[in-house]
Amino acid sequence: MKKAIRLRSEPYGDGYKALIDYAIANGDTFVVGVHRYEGIDEEVSLYTKNYADLLTKLLPFRVAEYTFEELRQTSGVAYTPGVYYAYRCCEEAGALLKEAADSLYAWRGPDLPEDLTFRDREGNDFLLNIAHEEIGRLSVEEAEAERLSNEIEGLFLELSRHVDFDKFLDDAIRHQALSLHIENFGITEIPPRIGKLKRLKQLTLFEQNVRRLPRELFDIETLEELTIYCADLEEIPPEIGRLKRLRSLSIIGGSYYGVPVGGVIPKAAMSLNRLPDEIGELEALEHLTVNHTGIRELPGTMAGLRRLVTCNVENNLLDKRPGLLYKLPRIRYVFTGSNPYSERKKR
Incomplete structure (x- = not known):
């Protein structure tokens, strides 16, 4: 049929x-x-x-x-x-x-x-x-x-065998996919062989139990868009600075398939509490989103993001106004709501 x-x-x-x-x-x-x-x-x-x-x-x-x-x-x-x-x-x-x-x-x-x-x-x-x-x-x-x-090499179709994540990833590598959406496989880690996707431009990961990103992910020099939804990501590795073509980066913590037992991990308990200095090396970055993390300040190296147009750092633990964002030459939109410093301003 x-x-x-x-x-x-x-x-x-x-x-x-x-x-x-x-x-x-x-x-x-x-x-x-x-x-x-x-x-x-x-x-x-x-x-x-x-x-x-x-x-x-x-x-x-x-x-x-x-x-x-x-x-x-x-x-x-x-x-x-x-x-x-x-x-x-x-x-x-x-x-x-x-x-x-x-x-x-x-x-x-x-x-x-x-x-x-x-x-x-x-x-x-x-x-x-x-x-x-x-x-x-x-x-x-x-x-x-x-x-x-x-x-047909390059024809990456959605097949029944892809309920098995390893077969899904193997097919993505065999076809050298340009885009990849990894969601709800129930995995706890991303295999290092993801680095074999040498032409990948867009990656979306929505796996609530993944806590670490393999260093090999940042060997994909062609990557232009990276979106990560996880419950509690431990860190953004410093190797992220290698992604010289990255135009859009989104890291969303507290992300689940459904409402978890016991509720969402509060921001103060999130493992991700800092951005690496190397984020300032993303010379092509135009759009940055970091939400629901324990981050309290932004690294000064972000002053190097001279192509940044949109920055959304809502719903974190920023305790002071991120003034450096407003000095970036191309910045147009900055969103900082639901941070401690912005809540104090409202009062």
Whole structure:
């Protein structure tokens, strides 16, 4: 029985090309959207020459044109007003799709038409792609999904075997995932082999019982977004300073799957009570969030975060105004509520 199986990470490179070949061979048509945006004159081109040239090259294969209202009844790809063009699946058209992009979520303006999606002979979404939100789903039987995942390097699908965390992580490494969401596996530690994810850009960890982050995590030089939800993280290792491309860092303590027996650990009892000086070495950091920890002051090295735009240090134990944040050259938003010094101000 077919079911919509989620793509855990974006197919790219040879994996993207192999997926296009598979979709062309097994689909009936593919659809792209030319979106219309409220308040923008439609006579003004929002798109690049590459965008327009591709639509011209695809013209011989066009079989239908849909309005937003027509297509939204049958396809998840129609979520924004505009015109949607359908093309027949054939090798020639597939070659153009592989030439135009190197990854599935590259299908968005202004460089390309939106959300390349394939449909079957019944008009159902076969390969759904909502690129801006990085949502991809492939409608196949589980056995077929297993086969494709084994054969196409880079096609990281959500499979039944992934209830086993080791198999999940092994597949993520084999496919060299660009993004990874680790949640509710019930694990107590992150294996050091996570450092083998050499192309990982985005990592979200929500595991309440994980208390330590392996040093190998900070060998992933490509990492741009790191989000950690744990009940009681012991520390942020000093090796975090190695992440020279990191743009967003969030550390949220007191995080649980459900309300724990005995309640949430109070901030004064949290193990994480300081930020390492090396956090000031994150030269690309734009957004920082640290909530529900025992941190009482921020390291002076944070003065080096010259690209920081947003800093949320609410709900900690800061006992004085973090004045250095307001001196950063690009800072726009600072949130410091629910700290002892801010509570004193209210009184």
